[in-house]
Amino acid sequence: MSLYKARVLVSLRPSVLDPAGEATKDAAGRLGVDGIRKLRIGKAIDLELEASDETEARRKLELLSDRLLANPVIENWKLELHMVPTTQSTMS
Amino acid sequence: MTIGVVVFPGSNCDRDVHWALEGCLGISTRFLWHETTDLSGLDAVVLPGGFSYGDYLRCGAIARFAPIFKSLVEFVDRGGRVLGICNGFQVLTELGLLPGALTRNRDLSFICENVALRVTSSRSPWLQARSCEEVLNLPIAHGEGRYQCSKDTLLKLQDDDSIALSYTTNPNGSIADIAGITNSSGNVLGLMPHPERACDPQIGGIDGRVILQALIG
Numbered sequence: 001m002s003l004y005k006a007r008v009l010v011s012l013r014p015s016v017l018d019p020a021g022e023a024t025k026d027a028a029g030r031l032g033v034d035g036i037r038k039l040r041i042g043k044a045i046d047l048e049l050e051a052s053d054e055t056e057a058r059r060k061l062e063l064l065s066d067r068l069l070a071n072p073v074i075e076n077w078k079l080e081l082h083m084v085p086t087t088q089s090t091m092s
Numbered sequence: 093m094t095i096g097v098v099v100f101p102g103s104n105c106d107r108d109v110h111w112a113l114e115g116c117l118g119i120s121t122r123f124l125w126h127e128t129t130d131l132s133g134l135d136a137v138v139l140p141g142g143f144s145y146g147d148y149l150r151c152g153a154i155a156r157f158a159p160i161f162k163s164l165v166e167f168v169d170r171g172g173r174v175l176g177i178c179n180g181f182q183v184l185t186e187l188g189l190l191p192g193a194l195t196r197n198r199d200l201s202f203i204c205e206n207v208a209l210r211v212t213s214s215r216s217p218w219l220q221a222r223s224c225e226e227v228l229n230l231p232i233a234h235g236e237g238r239y240q241c242s243k244d245t246l247l248k249l250q251d252d253d254s255i256a257l258s259y260t261t262n263p264n265g266s267i268a269d270i271a272g273i274t275n276s277s278g279n280v281l282g283l284m285p286h287p288e289r290a291c292d293p294q295i296g297g298i299d300g301r302v303i304l305q306a307l308i309g
Contacts, residue, residue, distance in 0.1 A: 012195075016240060017265065019200045068157075071150055071186065073193040074240055 001050045003084040004057045010070045010077045011042035045069050048084070057081060093308045096124045096134040098164075098180075100155050105141035105177065105288060112288035112304055113138075119308060126158040136173040136307040137164060139180025141233070141286060151194060151236050152182035161187060173217065173307055174280045178234055181272070181282030190273055190282045191249070192241030194234075198265025202235040206296065208260040209271050209285060213253045216278035218306045227260065228299040230285035232271075237284040239266035239273075252276045257283055 012018050018040050025039040051057035061079055070077040095113055099106045106123065113119045122134070131137065144155035168174055168189060176184040184190045197203060211219050211226045246268060249255050257272035272283025287300030
């Protein structure tokens with residue numbers, strides 16, 4: 001088994017209104033930061049998981065992202081995956 | 093006749109539903125902890141409003157993995173009636189028993205007010221006692237009640253006559269003014285308004301009774 005570090009980035013689909021993003025964009029203007037054309041708020045979920053290889057790690061993370069971390073009706077997700085070098089791993 | 097009311101950690105309208113069913117309508121009611129799988133002896137099930145699991149991740153996203161849902165999906169497949177109110181509606185969409193999703197209100201505010209609702213379809217048992225276009229007045233109380241779905245899903249909802257209730261004045265930005273929908277069989281209803289809070293004339297109206305009464309046919 002190897003240890004993998006992953007980050008799943010969940011964002012609202014472009015067609016879905018993001019009122020929190022719009023409100024934050026307005027606040028940025030009031031802070032004096034101008035020129036912001038777009039501001040959309042999503043989530044980043046950091047994980048560490050064990051898997052026999054990268055294929056298995058991806059399979060687990062894809063299931064997790066599609067079924068729990070994101071709701072495909074309104075959200076998209078992106079996966080970043082890195083294997084943790086054995087020296088940093090807690091496993092033998 | 094007995095109705096089950098599912099209780100999740102964070103439910104806060106479970107007792108209101110119990111009070112409305114037993115106190116106002118005289119219908120026997122049983123609380124169901126979300127970890128139970130035993131739905132025997134029940135004629136219908138209500139998923140009440142509240143903030144199941146603190147609305148962590150997304151409203152209803154964690155609740156839908158509760159052990160009770162395997163039995164509940166079988167109950168629905170057998171034709172049992174299930175009513176999801178507010179957070180209960182959110183759970184039903186996350187579970188896939190109803191299409192679409194509930195998202196943050198257009199204007200960001202948590203809206204707590206009485207709204208006028210048009211009976212858009214009286215096809216399902218829930219509203220067959222009312223005629224189409226009739227207006228019901230019910231309270232809403234939600235921060236994430238903006239119904240969203242794809243164009244194809246919306247067309248299917250319209251073709252199936254599954255849009256049960258729509259807002260006469262859209263408070264939250266829901267697509268097609270949708271306040272409540274049924275599944276295509278009609279035995280599952282999800283709605284953002286709270287019928288259990290409109291069952292006693294002393295607290296502002298009894299328009300919610302028709303929906304709760306439909307739990308027992």
